[in-house]
Amino acid sequence: MSILIKECSIIGREGEWDVRIKDGKIDEIGESLDGDDILDGKGKYLSPGFINTHTHAAMTLLRGYADDLPLDKWLNEKIWPLEGKLTAEDVYWGTKLACLDMIKSGTVAFNDMYFFMDSAAQAVEDMGMKATLCYGFLDMGDEDKLEKEKDSTLKFIKDLEGMDNIKPAVGPHSVYTVSQEGLQWCSELSEKMDIPIHIHIAETEKEINDMEGSVVEHLDRMGLLNKRTIAAHCVWLNKAEIDILAKENVVVSHCPVSNMKLGVGKPMDYRSMREAGVFMSLGTDGCASNNNLDMFEEAKIAAILHKMKGDTTLLPAKETYEMMIRDTLHTGGGAVEEGKSADLILIQKGVPDHQPISDIVYTLNGCAVTDTIIDGEVLMRDREVEGEEEILNKASYHANKLVSEMI
């Protein structure tokens, strides 16, 4: 059984193409091909699906629950108390809702850190997405907690065995929530098992000020910065620290919407990152600080934010688009080429469509995605996703239940 996308436009190629998908991969790109299940690509761009490199997916349940508060009040009085009441079932439905939002806005794979991650993994598997998931490791300098976090991390990695499209990562939350012992253990585990590291770095000025010495140098000494690392935020870094990220081949997850909404003080230094040669990608962060998972929006805001100071050539559309599709999660996708994993989206063109990439970055939003294919399966067809109604109802129920417990 093959899928055939008829007469679509492919970014970077002239003309209209047929694309056949077989066994989860792009089988052939050509003209007048045949296939079993036909998708009409006329008037649409075929693009690699987007890779969201920093999320806390189940926080969809909290979107709109608390906004516009000072950061400490928001965390201490709103987010953390509510998260204390989360159950495995809440996380399952919250993650399913996140997957639904992502499929509907063209994201095919994401990098997630949260709690009850076995439930999250089940949700991702049930939805047919790809993801790298980690248990959020926070020992807070407490020895008992440290042992518990190690156990939870190891157990979760074991839980994922046999799930082809879901990969485990180790998730030391940050320098201010994980002890030196904890960081070291995470680093060794990542190396031993050859699995990614997902961490928050230099999100706020407080994180930098509260630390003796450099956060980046500290993490580098712990062995936590290397080609397996995805580091979210990276706002409060100096050039020497940015050079370390480049040298160690760390992937930075740039999260401009969350950084702006949570008032972290300034934009990430895109220019210095670029000049140093840091690998960059985009993350939406969780829905409590965004409040959606639309990578079109994240991309546009990144592209215009860095221009604001005056250099309108900084972060042009093409570079932004590359941040949306770069295969930092090693899914085997990331390009419309024969042999690549079929993690693809069809995007309704804007009118006029002078430049496809400008269209995607500056004009359109997630609703322009008509069809989403992950691992060769059509998960959205003409904006319809199977089971959508149930997900909306169940997620809504769990969200309201959580908030009602807070009153």
Add this chain to the structure above:
Amino acid sequence: MSILIKECSIIGREGEWDVRIKDGKIDEIGESLDGDDILDGKGKYLSPGFINTHTHAAMTLLRGYADDLPLDKWLNEKIWPLEGKLTAEDVYWGTKLACLDMIKSGTVAFNDMYFFMDSAAQAVEDMGMKATLCYGFLDMGDEDKLEKEKDSTLKFIKDLEGMDNIKPAVGPHSVYTVSQEGLQWCSELSEKMDIPIHIHIAETEKEINDMEGSVVEHLDRMGLLNKRTIAAHCVWLNKAEIDILAKENVVVSHCPVSNMKLGVGKPMDYRSMREAGVFMSLGTDGCASNNNLDMFEEAKIAAILHKMKGDTTLLPAKETYEMMIRDTLHTGGGAVEEGKSADLILIQKGVPDHQPISDIVYTLNGCAVTDTIIDGEVLMRDREVEGEEEILNKASYHANKLVSEMI
């Protein structure tokens, strides 16, 4: 013939309501009302439609034609040469495309400045929208051109006679494109005819630096700052100048997306504007510098941009929403209240929907609008707008024709 919206949620009221519309106005808000043409409001917010206070509508034809260039190169080599080739028919279809985009993303009225404004007016009338339109008055210090601009302005104001929903404004482009005589003449005409003034103020640092003395004080001396004035951008102002805008009751059109994309150097000083008591609204600017007309996007970007520096309580969702709906164009709408003009939109709720206004400002985008009613007419029903296909085809043809003439 009445329209009845059944069981919708109204921002700021508990429960579900029926809303009857008759003779262009909100006739009654109650329970179990009857009416002729029924719209299902279940699961939707009924909101006043959005007011976009700064556009150059026909520039939809140029979206994606040139991005990511230095400002002078963008204007001198791309935008102005192409605008030099515009015909009345181009402007007609470009404006129709803009109206289509606005209707589909919940905007009911807009404040526009461009050329061939009789064609623009015809397009707005044909689409059934409300607008304040002005001919862009630029004499460039040339006496012959000054006389021509006066004639064009007077002719256009006359053209609009008899168009109920389209009001004329006088449009002195800016201090750097209009002579003192020109500014004075515009000011006198606005006062004599009691019509609005639409002007760009302090968009770039260059505008400020090239001027001897204060731009705002200069315009105030010309009589151009008063309660009839809508001033776009207002980025490069000091506190004394902001106080003048407040004292004179000027309406500021804040255009964060355009300001960021064109690299004007810094965000408008929202805090000082707010503290001084300036009336503020939102504008998307033209599509060459945005590149869409989605007021949800403009609102979210405004709300998070001003928080970035650290005060997450600045420009909260409610204040942002007020900037989206405030009736600065005197349409008679702006609120869901009996007797108000029926310029209304239905918005599909997000899931979860803990806080309606947060949902609108932070989570949703223009595609969440299901139905748009302007002056009591249903212009979009379940996302369908009459004549959409033709507009897309014709606008696309005119856009491609223009660009092909540039090669």
